[in-house]
Amino acid sequence: MKTMVSPSLLAADYTCLGKEIDMINNSNADWLHCDIMDGVFVPNISFGFSVLDPVGQICKKPLDVHLMIVNPDNYIDLCKNASAEWLTVHYEACTHLHRTIQQIKSKGMKAGVALNPATPVNVLEDILHDCDMVLIMSVNPGFGGQKFIRHSLEKIKKLKSMINERGCNTLIQVDGGVNLETGKELIDAGADVLVAGSFVFKAENPAEAINGLKEL
Ligand code: DX5
Ligand code: ZN
Numbered sequence: 001m002k003t004m005v006s007p008s009l010l011a012a013d014y015t016c017l018g019k020e021i022d023m024i025n026n027s028n029a030d031w032l033h034c035d036i037m038d039g040v041f042v043p044n045i046s047f048g049f050s051v052l053d054p055v056g057q058i059c060k061k062p063l064d065v066h067l068m069i070v071n072p073d074n075y076i077d078l079c080k081n082a083s084a085e086w087l088t089v090h091y092e093a094c095t096h097l098h099r100t101i102q103q104i105k106s107k108g109m110k111a112g113v114a115l116n117p118a119t120p121v122n123v124l125e126d127i128l129h130d131c132d133m134v135l136i137m138s139v140n141p142g143f144g145g146q147k148f149i150r151h152s153l154e155k156i157k158k159l160k161s162m163i164n165e166r167g168c169n170t171l172i173q174v175d176g177g178v179n180l181e182t183g184k185e186l187i188d189a190g191a192d193v194l195v196a197g198s199f200v201f202k203a204e205n206p207a208e209a210i211n212g213l214k215e216l
Pocket of ligand 1: 033035139141142143145175177195196197
């Protein structure tokens, strides 16, 4: 199976968002990763539903929405309305993670759980079988263009063996500092889906950059 790639819209040129989505539609990208930040859970604000809704209308690839917000439960319906197929919430932002995951699934979306760099993978021991995807953050969330944290590779290996032990088919997604070099190491460690912002959207040829990651 070729590596799955989810380019992160955060690094797109917002003066021509329609053109950027056209590029995604015509590329071999598997999904489009959409980062929603609230300035509370992370020290930055990205965009909200007034952007996500029209993106969902014109994007032909499944939307992979990454909520970096407190109280994500309050926005599950809005994400569904924006036609999100994958919805990822942060472990650190959910007091009742089991309930949140069930709510996401009850709306017909796939549920992902993201872990910050300082959160160990074993906190998911009792919920892993309910997760469609785990997102390992390989930078501290909030900004694009940061340096890859190498310890993420150890977390992925550990998570992969937890998944194999349980025989579940949870996907491992990685987000932050992904390029051809780190991407190769991530795939070798067991990652299934690579999120890439700057590496794709700042490339001279973004469609080629996507193909490069898919070949890893
Ligand atoms: C960061 C976001 C990422 C970001 C990655 O908090 O979750 O999706 O766009 O950007 P790069 O690929 O540039 O590190
Ligand atoms: Zn993200």
